[in-house]
Amino acid sequence: MKQTTHPPDHRSPLVRNAAAAAPAPARTGKRRRPASTQWAAWGFLTPVTLYLALFYAWPLYRNLDLSLRDYTVRSFVQGDAPFTGLANYRKIFDDPTFSPALLHTAVFTAVCLVFQYAIGLALAVFFHQHFRLSVTLRALFLVPWLLPLIVSASTWSWMLNSESGVVNATLHAVGIAPVNWLTSPSWSLASVIIANIWIGVPFNLVVLHSGLQSVPAGLYEAAALDGANAWQRFWRITFPLLRPVSAITLLLGLVYTLKVFDIIWIMTKGGPADSSTTFATWSYQLGFGNLLPAFGPGAAVGNLLVIAALAFGLVYVRVQRKQAPS
Secondary structure (H helix, E strand, O other), rough: OOOOOOOOOOHHHHHHHHHHHOOOOOOOOOOOOHHHHHHHHHHHHHHHHHHHHHHHHHHHHHHHHHOOOOOOOHHHHHHHOEEOHHHHHHHHHOOOOHHHHHHHHHHHHHHHHHHHHHHHHHHHHHHHOOOOOOOHHHHOHHHHOOHHHHHHHHHHHOOOOOOOOHHHHHHHHHHOOOOOOOOOOOHHHHHHHHHHHHOOOOOHHHHHHHHHHHOOHHHHHHHHHHOOOOHHHHHHHHHHOOOOHHHHHHHHHHHHHOOOOOHHHHHHHOOOOOOOHHHHHHHHHHHHHHHHHOHHHHHHHHHHHHHHHHHHHHHHHHHHHOOOOO
């Protein structure tokens, strides 16, 4: 077999090493992605896109269309409702129910958020100590969150019943006069707030307890060696490091609380005398609670809730961008 010989390389060792280490020339032209990969990407995107279009984009469009037209039962079926612009929004702003419903929605949302977060944070710090039975007790606190809302609301309706409720029976046993929790305009809103706080605390507990797992234990040990007490360790270490988790917890709680309907409707139906009516229950009453439904005004009230939730979401995104390291 004939072997090929290469001519001797008369270059210096330095030149030969530099030539060997030089990178290969770059190929011109873009490297095309295989067609199978592109089809796989579209295959994964298609179900998500269809889901968002069918269950988010289309309902939002229909709700906006309802709020801009004068829909009746006949025109809702036939689809020939006349365009009225912002007339439905002017109608709800002039309605005497608007101001009480706005106040009740703000109070209900603010009070629930504050107490749910405060109680959830206290329980998360408590269960972070890893004492005996901490896992079991933490699991029991999840029961209100796992129960269907209709079950939780019905249970609270029975407990707060003026005649046979366990709460009034307890008050009577300690010498306190019974309270008309669900039938008094002074107490109906407080009743649904108490029930919603009880239902929302487990969610805050789970999220905040997960956030505490990421706090390094060495920080607490160093603070204890420096003489910091329990409150100082919480205020100087735990609370600042939980701010990102707290922000998303409060945002999700805000969006959920704004649209709470079933708890209020099952317990008080927004009454008595609209004393516990919020935008969520008012929207339902306008659209489905009368023999002659007002689809347009009901959709307009629902859109106000969507705008409020979107506004708070944009504020959260803006704050997160400012806090993000550059």
